[in-house]
Amino acid sequence: MSDWRLNGQEEYLSNITLYKVTFPEFWETAYRNKNTFYQKIARYAERFVAGTNRGTEHLEGDKIQHFWHEHCEFCWEKALTDKSCEFYCTEDMYYWICAECFHDFREKFNWQVKSAEELFR
Numbered sequence: 101m102s103d104w105r106l107n108g109q110e111e112y113l114s115n116i117t118l119y120k121v122t123f124p125e126f127w128e129t130a131y132r133n134k135n136t137f138y139q140k141i142a143r144y145a146e147r148f149v150a151g152t153n154r155g156t157e158h159l160e161g162d163k164i165q166h167f168w169h170e171h172c173e174f175c176w177e178k179a180l181t182d183k184s185c186e187f188y189c190t191e192d193m194y195y196w197i198c199a200e201c202f203h204d205f206r207e208k209f210n211w212q213v214k215s216a217e218e219l220f221r
């Protein structure tokens with residue numbers, strides 16, 4: 101039986117390691133440590149503000165977090181830094197998978213799982 105959520109992801113998401121991320125804690129840690137997740141959002145936010153002539157007050161404190169969101173690679177469920185949710189991401193934090201799709205496709209895709217802390221070692 102085919103699943104509407106499957107659309108060729110086997111080609112780039114098979115046999116890989118995913119990192120379990122829980123929001124909003126993941127963002128709070130990122131903001132505190134200014135880790136690579138924070139830096140990734142900050143770079144995007146700075147470009148966006150510069151490109152749209154918005155005030156730099158949008159970049160103050162943890163406001164940068166609102167420039168980021170991602171969608172589940174399978175069902176398009178939205179991940180937000182300030183929404184309570186569990187997602188799984190690739191090592192480069194490019195692809196995001198919601199908890200439900202992770203559990204449904206884990207065996208099919210042969211995913212290994214590591215904790216979010218492993219992303220920053």
Ligand SMILES: [Zn+2]
Pocket residue numbers: 172173174175176177197198199200201202
């Ligand atoms: Zn999903």
